[in-house]
Amino acid sequence: MAIQKHRGQLAPVKEDAVEAERGTGGSRGSRSNRGNRSNRGNRGTTRGGSGDRCDRGERSSRGNNATRGNRGSAVLEVLVGVAMLVFVVLPVFSGVMEKYILLEKSRIIRDAVDLTNISAYNALDTGELGMVRVDMPKSEAMKIFMDILAANLSLNDDLTPKPDSVAEGLVQVSSLEIYATYNTDFPTTCPNGTTIVRPCVHSCINIPIKPSLFRSVILNLLGKDHIDAVVHVDSEIPLDN
């Protein structure tokens, strides 16, 4: 049934095509619209002659050139886009990320050192405190400082790093100063240049850290095995009076 119906629909179209070849125009029935369109097209080419063919050829060659141009610009755009991603976006992001991670590491170390400084309060001579004087034996303060620093930065007793430590090598205590009432005329200045007006503990440590992203590339560029982070913290001793 379906085939017959199909054939039935095709038949008038064939007639129209024959009429179009003759140049007599087509019937205007609804079924013959396709035939009419093809008819018009054929008439256009036959009437136009060789000049029209040339125009069409130029148009098609222009079209080809335009298509090639579009393809070329698309390829160029892909290249520019990829180059921007590889040479601009990725390095900028890596730089920002690396800087952020280093700052975070520095913050963690600074917090640990601050806590360690505060722990050195415990070297306060409680007998002297009773007389509203702050006194602190330096050797005891240093011992407490080293112990608490090792605990907070996950270091061994000799300040070498444990596997889960933020440090990548031996941590060195550059300076530990105690500015107390018995040994200091306030205001004074710490070795790193900060003005000190109250009793406080000053410490400065060198801690080796390594970049997280592109570690080998950055270290090769710097020509170093690690980056030395210098962390300087001055923690004031709280006094009630």
Add this chain to the structure above:
Amino acid sequence: MPVKAIVTGVLLVLMVVLLVSFIEYFLPLSVKADMDMLCRSTLLRMENAGGLRSDEEEALNLELGKIGLTGINIDGSPYAKQGRNLNLRVEGYYTYSKLRSLFKREDVTVHMVYDKTTMSRKLVN
């Protein structure tokens, strides 16, 4: 013309995907910084009080929950006299949705630990 539009669209999508995945790298770092700040202030209070009180522990648990941590485990020294070590160890899990590939997101869980030691300053006569 359509080729150009498609190429521009694909590049834009790639750029957006990269940007989103880059920004998502900062999420756990930011949460860890918040966690450290909360734990540090609790440790300083512990130093003054000579130990971790239960109300402090509950408050810390609540605050950590607010920043998105789950499975929180707080272990702090309950009492230490002047000159003794006080330790605070806090563990938690942070789960967030992360872009894994071009159009695929997955939940990622990060284990976060805060473990610091200080000394008690509380004098008991």
